[in-house]
Amino acid sequence: MAAVEMSPHPMEEYFSEQGVLSRMEGFEFRPQQLQIAMRVWDLLHSPIPGTLAIEAPTGIGKSFALLVPSLLWATENDRTVLLLTAGHALQGQLVNKDIPLLGEFLPRPFRFGTLKGRTNYLCLRRSAELEKGGFLAFGDEGATSVKILRWSRTTETGDLSELELPETHPVLERIAASREGCLGRFCPMKSECFLQKLTLQAQNWHLIVTNYHLFFSHLDGGRRPFPVHFDAVLCDEAHRIPEAARSSATRSASPERFRKILSANHLSDLNKAFRNLDLPAEKLAEGWQAAVRGVERVFGRLALLSREESVFRQPLTGLRQDLEGGVEVLAGELERFVSRTVGGEQQQEVAEGFAVASQLVEALEDLRWCLDVVDYPRWATWWDGNQIQSTPVLAGASVREALASMEDVPLVCTSATLTVGEEFRFWEKESGISPSETLVLDSPFDLPTQMSIWVIDLGQRVTDNGYDAKASRVIEKMCDANGGRTLVLCSSKRLMRAVSARLKAKEREYRLLCQGEAPKEELLEAFRSDETSVLVGSLSFREGIDIPGDGLTQVILDRIPFPHPEDPIVRARRDLEGKETFIQSTLPMSRLFLRQAFGRLIRRKTDAGRVVILDGRALQREDWGIFQDFPGVPVKRVRLVPTP
Numbered sequence: 001m002a003a004v005e006m007s008p009h010p011m012e013e014y015f016s017e018q019g020v021l022s023r024m025e026g027f028e029f030r031p032q033q034l035q036i037a038m039r040v041w042d043l044l045h046s047p048i049p050g051t052l053a054i055e056a057p058t059g060i061g062k063s064f065a066l067l068v069p070s071l072l073w074a075t076e077n078d079r080t081v082l083l084l085t086a087g088h089a090l091q092g093q094l095v096n097k098d099i100p101l102l103g104e105f106l107p108r109p110f111r112f113g114t115l116k117g118r119t120n121y122l123c124l125r126r127s128a129e130l131e132k133g134g135f136l137a138f139g140d141e142g143a144t145s146v147k148i149l150r151w152s153r154t155t156e157t158g159d160l161s162e163l164e165l166p167e168t169h170p171v172l173e174r175i176a177a178s179r180e181g182c183l184g185r186f187c188p189m190k191s192e193c194f195l196q197k198l199t200l201q202a203q204n205w206h207l208i209v210t211n212y213h214l215f216f217s218h219l220d221g222g223r224r225p226f227p228v229h230f231d232a233v234l235c236d237e238a239h240r241i242p243e244a245a246r247s248s249a250t251r252s253a254s255p256e257r258f259r260k261i262l263s264a265n266h267l268s269d270l271n272k273a274f275r276n277l278d279l280p281a282e283k284l285a286e287g288w289q290a291a292v293r294g295v296e297r298v299f300g301r302l303a304l305l306s307r308e309e310s311v312f313r314q315p316l317t318g319l320r321q322d323l324e325g326g327v328e329v330l331a332g333e334l335e336r337f338v339s340r341t342v343g344g345e346q347q348q349e350v351a352e353g354f355a356v357a358s359q360l361v362e363a364l365e366d367l368r369w370c371l372d373v374v375d376y377p378r379w380a381t382w383w384d385g386n387q388i389q390s391t392p393v394l395a396g397a398s399v400r401e402a403l404a405s406m407e408d409v410p411l412v413c414t415s416a417t418l419t420v421g422e423e424f425r426f427w428e429k430e431s432g433i434s435p436s437e438t439l440v441l442d443s444p445f446d447l448p449t450q451m452s453i454w455v456i457d458l459g460q461r462v463t464d465n466g467y468d469a470k471a472s473r474v475i476e477k478m479c480d481a482n483g484g485r486t487l488v489l490c491s492s493k494r495l496m497r498a499v500s501a502r503l504k505a506k507e508r509e510y511r512l513l514c515q516g517e518a519p520k521e522e523l524l525e526a527f528r529s530d531e532t533s534v535l536v537g538s539l540s541f542r543e544g545i546d547i548p549g550d551g552l553t554q555v556i557l558d559r560i561p562f563p564h565p566e567d568p569i570v571r572a573r574r575d576l577e578g579k580e581t582f583i584q585s586t587l588p589m590s591r592l593f594l595r596q597a598f599g600r601l602i603r604r605k606t607d608a609g610r611v612v613i614l615d616g617r618a619l620q621r622e623d624w625g626i627f628q629d630f631p632g633v634p635v636k637r638v639r640l641v642p643t644p
């Protein structure tokens with residue numbers, strides 16, 4: 001019988017040892033990369049749109065494995081693919097480097113670009129106000145305003161990052177194209193508006209690179225659909241989906257937000273708009289002042305709450321009455337105004353008044369939602385000293401609602417950490433995504449020979465007196481013994497301060513870098529470039545650090561990273577799930593955090609090092625399976641010698 005000849009998979013043409021991409025500088029054949037590319041290709045060409053979840057270790061060229069099949073599919077069928085990432089840094093790297101590079105190797109040209117959130121772009125109408133009666137000064141005699149206005153005449157994108165101003169510069173808030181205050185189709189500058197032009201251009205792209213925050217902020221139950229049609233979605237760092245969806249669904253209200261909306265300028269805008277429509281405005285100023293007082297009363301009372309009283313389970317009826325008493329007259333006036341403006345073509349003055357009214361109505365709705373403590377414990381509501389906020393405890397419902405409107409869109413989710421105990425169940429529950437196919441790829445590293453885990457039992461609980469001092473002492477010893485080259489991930493800011501104070505107390509052979517003493521990017525750059533340095537930070541540093549070689553040979557955690565039991569979301573979740581919550585969410589979440597933290601250590605085949613965890617429970621509580629995700633990695637119990 002003649003042998004059956006299998007035709008090669010289309011992706012082998014690109015990712016095999018002699019494939020098209022082998023001509024790319026630095027290309028290495030990686031079977032895992034080929035495997036991902038084949039599965040993505042198959043999914044996109046399947047007649048039934050499915051959802052593919054892939055757990056793949058870092059360092060195997062995941063981005064190209066997603067991009068090549070997607071771009072080939074999009075250009076062949078004139079489709080649009082949405083690539084979602086977790087942040088602007090990765091968006092920039094893809095759009096400025098990786099995607100243009102791929103363009104040199106693919107057979108057909110393609111159009112692509114990046115979409116960021118609205119506040120990353122210049123609003124031409126608002127920026128014109130920098131010049132009203134002289135240049136607005138920010139302690140610089142108007143130099144920044146002049147710079148911005150000059151730039152606004154030459155920039156092609158209106159992307160505010162081109163200005164290279166510090167992220168917190170007050171001018172950015174005044175000129176950003178935020179949704180609040182945008183006149184939309186009534187804007188006299190709409191034909192030149194950067195945002196509108198960009199959205200129009202994007203309709204024509206094969207690939208749109210954007211971030212989760214923007215994506216989810218548009219998919220709130222289909223009420224404000226994403227501004228560009230798309231045919232497939234690729235999610236990078238998909239472990240971030242639950243948090244991104246939760247943060248987009250969060251509703252909040254702060255004195256600061258109301259102070260900005262209830263400003264004298266806005267009252268004057270509304271007055272003009274009322275006059276323009278021949279509406280009597282006598283009650284407007286009176287209602288405005290009453291609203292200012294009502295809102296102040298509400299936030300004044302919130303500010304008096306103790307920490308324990310600041311997490312809410314019941315509606316805040318008294319505060320709600322205070323609010324309604326204050327805003328009643330104004331709400332009536334706004335209703336009258338809005339009912340006259342809806343639908344028709346507007347003059348600019350009326351449109352400006354309408355924008356103010358909409359902002360105020362939205363802010364009041366958010367404040368009412370929070371004060372009503374809606375749907376506890378599915379939603380957690382609390383006052384954090386600056387704002388009252390309400391957030392869904394399980395983000396999965398919001399994601400499911402969003403995805404329901406894109407049933408026929410293929411979806412690929414990838415991350416280095418999606419599984420717990422080799423199962424996707426936890427991520428599925430948290431993200432609300434039910435994959436039709438899954439793929440778990442092995443690490444390219446030999447972890448059992450490249451790393452070890454040391455467990456040191458401090459014999460104290462984190463709440464015990466003397467915990468910070470003891471933990472700091474042990475961390476100091478471990479850093480000294482390792483000659484620096486250590487990432488210390490602390491469970492509290494208090495411990496972080498104690499560790500850095502201890503390490504600073506005497507001259508060391510290594511440089512000490514501490515979270516909060518410089519911007520994160522600066523700290524990471526210093527940590528990368530100074531091989532023996534020690535970086536002390538909170539658990540948030542468990543991601544985004546990539547230091548191959550001898551620069552990072554030790555990662556220390558002071559405890560298993562369980563979330564704080566008094567965190568409002570954790571408390572609400574306990575009320576929602578009862579004692580099951582530990583097994584269902586707390587433990588798997590901590591195991592994922594550990595995988596992310598441990599993942600900092602081994603970045604190349606030649607790396608070696610150890611993880612140190614100062615929490616005896618990691619070994620005592622075998623039922624927690626803390627180290628199950630690191631099969632074969634040697635675990636060593638280290639006993640402390642009692643100090644005399």
Ligand code: SF4
Nearest residue numbers: 123177182183187193
């Ligand atoms: S349409 Fe909106 S964002 Fe664009 S210039 Fe006008 S007000 Fe600004």
